[in-house]
Amino acid sequence: MSKLRSKLLLLYEEARRRRLFRVVILYVLVGLAALEGAGNLGSALNFPGWTDTLVALLLIAGFPVAILLGWFFDFTTSGFVRTDPAVAGVPKGIRSPGTSSSAVPYSSSRKPADRKSIAVLPFVDMSPDRSQEYFGDGIAEEIINSLTRIDDLRVVARTSSFAFKGSDAQAQEIGARLGVGSLLEGSVRTVGDKVRITAQLIDCEGYHLWSERYDRELEDVFAIQDEVARAIVEILKAKLSENGAAIVKPGTEDVEAYTLYLRGRYHWNQRTAAELEKGIELFRQAIAIDDRYALAWAGLADSYGILGWYRHLSSMEAYTKTVSAASSAVAVDDSLAEPYTSLAYARFMYGWDWTGAEDGFRAALERNPGYAVARHWFGEFLMAMGRFDEAIGQLNIAHTLDPLSPTIGFGVGWAQYFLGDYHAAIRRYEETLKQDPDFVLAPWFLGPALVQAGEYGRAIEVCETWIPRVRRQNGLIALLAYAQARAGHREKALSNLERLERLAPGKEVAPDHLALVHIGLGDLDRAFECLDLALRQRAWYLVFLKVDPAFEPLRGDPRFDRLVSEVGLGDTPGAASA
Secondary structure (H helix, E strand, O other), rough: HHHHHHHHHHHHHHHHHHHHHHHHHHHHHHHHHHHHHHHHHHHHHOOOOOOOOOOOHHHHHHHHHHHHHHHHEEOOOOOEEOOOOOOOOOOOEEEEEOOOOOOOOOOOOOOOEEEEEEEOOEEEEEEOOOOOHHHHHHHHHHHHHHHOOOOOOOEHHHHHHHHHOOOOOEEHHHHHHOEEEEEEEEEEEEEOEEEEEEEEEOOOOEEEEEEEEEEHHHHHHHHHHHHHHHHHHHHHHHOOOOOOOOOOEEEEEEEOHHHHHHHHHHHOOOOHHHHHHHHHHHHHHHHHHHHHHHHHHHHHHHHHHHHHHHOOOOOHHHHHHHHHHHHHHHHHHOHHHHHHHHHHHHHHHHHHHHHHHHHHHHHHHHHHHOHHHHHHHHHHHHHOOHHHHHHHHHHHHHHOOOOOHHHHHHHHHHHHHHOOHHHHHHHHHHHHHOOOOOOOOHHHHHHHHHHOOOHHHHHHHHHHHHHHOOOOHHHHHHHHHEEEEEHHOOOOOOOOHHHHHOOOOOOOOOHHHHHHHHHHHHHHHHHHHHHHHHHHHHHHHHHHHHHHHHHHHHHOHHHHHHHHHOOOOOOOOOHHHO
């Protein structure tokens, strides 16, 4: 009985996907109208009495024909379009030419399509209870990670591909915005212990290149991922490894551990402190099941690294935890780029080990040159070192790989800010905000750029707008006080400074943020006192001492040179030589 129920549920889902119920309702409505019209017309023209019966019989006979047409074709504004019977389509996703397009992420420019390129969209959850969203996202992410290892194939990173989640954008629109020639979409349905995964590869002109459906037991998901990835690679005529090794490397044979990992990555990608904590717990559960699961260790390392940036962990705690988890991942699997990237990031931001950081980033890129996160964070490292030509090169590659990522978009603007091109940075930030107006890190980038550009009123407005919207407000209040001080609103700046200094222990503002307020007020002695405290706490922002224009009033003071030396930046090129 359960098998029959599963089949009926899948049949129902397929009929719903093909909009068959819409066809039935439309046919019934048209039929009733036809019967009524035939009756009225028959009365007016004195047709025989059996005319109504004939019309009814014709409508009944035509019903199965309408069902068959509705099953195999979809009616669009461009006419009838064949629905591929092998693919369980996506109700909101890529649309063929002629269908509607809405909710498409903003992008200022359309990129020419690269024929050897692909974007993998999130696989839509078509399960009856809609409980498998993380699983659909995870499969798409695994395929992305696998395809990035294929030579001569450009794969758009997760952030940009997933920006079209729930969108009705046409294939041409997505391809133009991402600069790719092909798109992969799919769906996931689970019923009991069965899973149906469907995938279709679409040329960005809207033509189907390939499609397939996989009905498997849940424990076969690794084989399904590898099968899908291989089929795509064959279609794109990219290079496979000569020894025929699997493209997908699941890293664990335990389905429960894998499921926990996918759920952890789902929460990690939300990038809020609460979601990161959820992700950490799920990664830990996966590791408890399989302590040789390298990807779960890497997810844990990524989570600690980001929590340190958000200052939810102290620098030393973030460093210790990130390095420990990433080292565990490397010990299990030396071929992954993710843990090397996390190691390099921790050594850069929290460990101030410039040689170790650069070696780590280069090791990550050797393992996966298409890993956009490694390119992005390496670019930030190069900026801090004052090597701006190299930094911009890495950031541009990251932006090509992940063109809709707000963090990478702001990273490109950050380089312009450090170089003193404040208006270009502001334009970049504002352009990125059109694509994601709720990007929580926006004021931290846009506010300082507006201050340095002399647009104090706008800087104050940005801070005041965002302070009620964020969970940790103290840093933004300090930025507001800095903008007020630079604008000449000294009393307001002092009032906010006193407000921050009255905070209870454990809630106080970071000392490097307080230093910024004192710089704005012209109290350089207090600024240096705060920076000395930041040095003792190893506040991560000190890595940008030599390049951030906000520190310009301190340069030339011996105390500043001492700070630079103690951070370890004394032998780096610095802003002047960039």
